[in-house]
Amino acid sequence: MNVYVLLFGGISVAIIYSLRNVGRRASDLPPGPPTLPLIGNLHLMPERQPHQQFKKWADEYGSIYSLILGTSVMIVLSSDTAVKDLLDKRSNNYSSRPTLYIGQVLSGGLRMLLMPYNDTWRMIRRTVHNHLNIRSARSYIPYQDLESLQMLLGVLETPDRWDAHLRRFTNSMTTQMVFGFRTTDIDDAKMHQLFDGFADFSECIMSPAARLIDMYSFVKYLPEFLVPVKRKARKLHEEEMRLFKGHWLVAKEKALNGTAIPCVCVDLVKSQQTEAFSDDLAAYISGSLLEAGSDTTYSTLVGWVQAMVLYPDVARAAQAEIDKVCGDHLPGLADESNMPYIHACVKETLRWMPTVTMGVPHAVIRDDLYNGYRIPKGATVVVNVWGISRDENRHAKPSVFDPTRYIDDRQSAAESALDSDPANRDHFVFGAGRRVCQGMHIADRSLFLAISRMLWAFDFEAVQGETINPSNLTEGMFVKPDHFEARIAPRSHKRAEAVRSQWLSAKEQLEENGQWKCVPAGIFDHQKG
Known part of the structure; x- marks a missing residue:
């Protein structure tokens, strides 16, 4: 019985350890609104008229910001320069x-x-x-x-x-x-x-x-x-x-x-x-x-x-x-x-x-660096069309x-x-x-x-x-x-x-x-x- 208890305990610890960073924003990612454990910014995502909120976040966090959505990272580009530098110049x-x-x-x-x-x-x-x-x-x-x-x-x-x-x-x-x-x-x-x-x-x-x-x-x-x-x-x-x-x-x-x-x-x-x-x-x-x-x-x-x-x-x-x-x-x-x-x-x-208003999302093929920030492989990249306009x-x-x-x-x-x-x-x-x-x-x-x-x-x-x-x-x-x-x-x-x-x-x-x-x-x- 003790073996099973130890096994269960070990699995539980492993799961908790693997989830410890879910919902957190890594320090090298672009800034963004405060997160909560496991869900990140998911609770902040508007159900209606999202373009309005994305514009407010751009005003607060700048031309490139991040949203942590559970296990996923969304990078939001809110300036013409950021769009040109990443989606055009690094289109590959x-x-x-x-x-x-x-x-x-x-x-x-x-x-x-x-x-x-x-x-x-x-x-x-x-x-x-x-x-x-x-x-x-x-x-x-x-x-x-x-x-x-x-x-x-x-x-x-x-x-x-x-x-x-x-x-x-x-x-x-x-x-x-x-x-x-x-x-x-x-x-x-x-x-x-x-x-x-x-x-x-x-x-x-x-x-x-x-x-x-x-x-x-x-x-x-x-x-x-x-x-x-x-x-x-x-x-x-x-x-x-x-x-x-x-x-x-x-x-x-x-x-x-x-x-x-x-x-x-x-x-x-x-x-x-x-x-x-x-x-x-x-x-x-x-x-x-x-x-x-x-x-x-x-x-x-x-x-x-x-x-x-x-x-x-x-x-x-x-x-x-x-x-x-x-x-x-x-x-x-x-x-x-x-x-x-x-x-x-x-x-x-x-x-x-x-x-x-927010374009059709892109995805990052390989890890990248931009303006000192890490753009991780697999991240979703959104052009904040309404915010730029x-x-x-x-x-x-x-x-x-x-x-x-x-x-x-x-x-x-x-x-x-x-x-x-x-x-x-x-x-x-x-x-x-x-x-x-x-x-x-x-x-x-x-x-x-x-x-x-x-x-x-x-x-x-x-x-x-x-x-x-x-x-x-x-x-x-x-x-x-x-x-x-x-x-x-x-x-x-x-x-x-x-x-x-x-x-x-x-x-x-x-x-x-x-x-x-x-x-x-x-x-x-x-x-x-």
Whole structure:
């Protein structure tokens, strides 16, 4: 008996000894809020609106601080210099992703966004780059032009559903680019499934239950009835797979029989034949592009409408520039170089209402040192996008929507991300390092077209009695402003008729079901030769 007592005692001592540092912040880590044994800072993690607290911690602890979350370490970067120094200059060490167990269940391990830095991720990135680089992005302009015209007509005819028209606009642009078909109806069931599913994904992956599993990995082995978030994530993945794979298999069949309109999936079929990846992975490659192109641009435009309602002087200044440059003709991408204020509005919108307030987390591949602090292998690294966008030392009066702060900045988002001086980076919505968004060129053009054309055609007003707080955002990894009302009306009868005329002219290129009769001029010219 004494032997068993001694054995039990020895095991107990070993366990206690191994847990003695759990929850503590090592002295060589970046500073952060005080910890408690075993849980560290877990009790301080906000369940709602985390961007607000992360900004407060940045104000208190500086440009790089740490949070101890049970057995895990989170490093938070809250300055442009820290992001440039680590994620850009040391990208070979900061390009992986934390495990995010629920995120992997949600994605079946197939979502490029959450993949670790490995051969599969690099293969996908090479494949995607061929379709989203700056030269390829130009070929999508006819798609963007057409969808913006239908969006204008929709807002004109049913202005109370402006939000739905913006959603269809961004979704249809992306279904064309990725799968080769248009989304013509604001009540399209598959479009709503995409947006609702992505919102559920975004919120589920950031839920307290999901974070708990990442903090204490043994929880993932518990049955689903004890950890309901596992069952929810699995069901969301099954629904998402059905949607993505359905789109993919239709596009693949058309590509193989030669009836597909030019789109990413045409070349993805060729890549599949070369790389021999599964239909499931192809479905998630194409489906993830659909999510990214649809949701983030839509959310940004919702933020912009909010800004126009709250800052009517900005709207009037933008309209004055548009009227001077365009007069009675609808703005187009050819006018962009003569519209520095609209260009600045795009940048300011992305800064003022970032759709990813804390980015998508990175993971450290090897131990590192920075400014005297140790950055341990396996640590999660978060870009405090909201905190940087609201940094008073970087932006004067950061809570104010003021495009003039970018009036002399003529760089594109991609050029800005590559600028050697971090102070010249416009915003951090598109990420950093090797994980930077490859669709920046497309997003820039879509936002310019939507913003310039909406301002050319419409005035924006607040609804009487409506109170709007731009700091109140939806929950999750990807966010947008909480619901608000806006009154949007045509600036004149003449411009309303011009919107109708432009759409009727564009509609001649479409079949009765709203799809293209033939490939529009300019699409995929980059592939010739």
